[in-house]
Amino acid sequence: MPKQAHYDLRFGSRVKLKNNYIFISAPKEISNNISSGSLYIYQKTPGYYQRVKTLVPDGAEEGDYWATNIAFDGDTFLFTSYFALRNAGQGSERGVAYFSSVE
Numbered sequence: 332m333p334k335q336a337h338y339d340l341r342f343g344s345r346v347k348l349k350n351n352y353i354f355i356s357a358p359k360e361i362s363n364n365i366s367s368g369s370l371y372i373y374q375k376t377p378g379y380y381q382r383v384k385t386l387v388p389d390g391a392e393e394g395d396y397w398a399t400n401i402a403f404d405g406d407t408f409l410f411t412s413y414f415a416l417r418n419a420g421q422g423s424e425r426g427v428a429y430f431s432s433v434e
Contacts, residue, residue, distance in 0.1 A: 342355065342356075342357040342360065344356050344357070344358055344399070345398065345399065345400060345401050347401045347402075347403070349403050349408070351374055351375040352372060352373065352374055352375070352383075352433055353372070353373040353375075353380055354370065354371070354372055354401050354408065354410075355370070355371040355372075355373070356368070356369075356370055356371075356397075356398035356399065356401060356410070357369050357370070357371065357398070358396040358397055358398055358399050358413075359396070360387075360397075367387075367388050367396075367397055368387075368388065368396055368397025368398050368399075368412070369385055369386060369387045369388075369397060369398065370385070370386040370397065370398035370401070370410055371384075371385050372384040372385070372386070372433060374433075383433070384433065386398070386410075386431070388412065396412060396413040397410075397412045398410045398411070398412070399411050399412065399413050406432050406433070406434070407430055407431070407432050408430070408431060408432070408433070409428055409429065409430055410428070410429050410431075411426055411427065411428050411429070412426055412427045412429070413426045
């Protein structure tokens with residue numbers, strides 16, 4: 332669970348299972364003093380799931396909505412940020428897709 336767990340973080344907005352892992356999004360979690368979101372990854376161990384990774388945006392801005400969607404392709408996973416480029420001088424709200432692996 333996030334340190335500051337409460338309903339407004341949207342912890343658990345998206346939950347995906349893949350093999351022995353659970354991916355849980357918190358699109359409004361506060362990281363670096365701004366509400367930009369994060370993604371939690373838990374691994375199954377005997378008797379419980381243990382958090383193995385927390386991904387937070389680098390250079391994010393308020394309201395990026397990080398980890399709003401999660402998808403898989405083999406051992407690679409994809410997650411999105413709805414509004415990551417909204418202030419990039421493009422004149423519109425644009426999202427970003429990130430690729431990563433658990434290992």
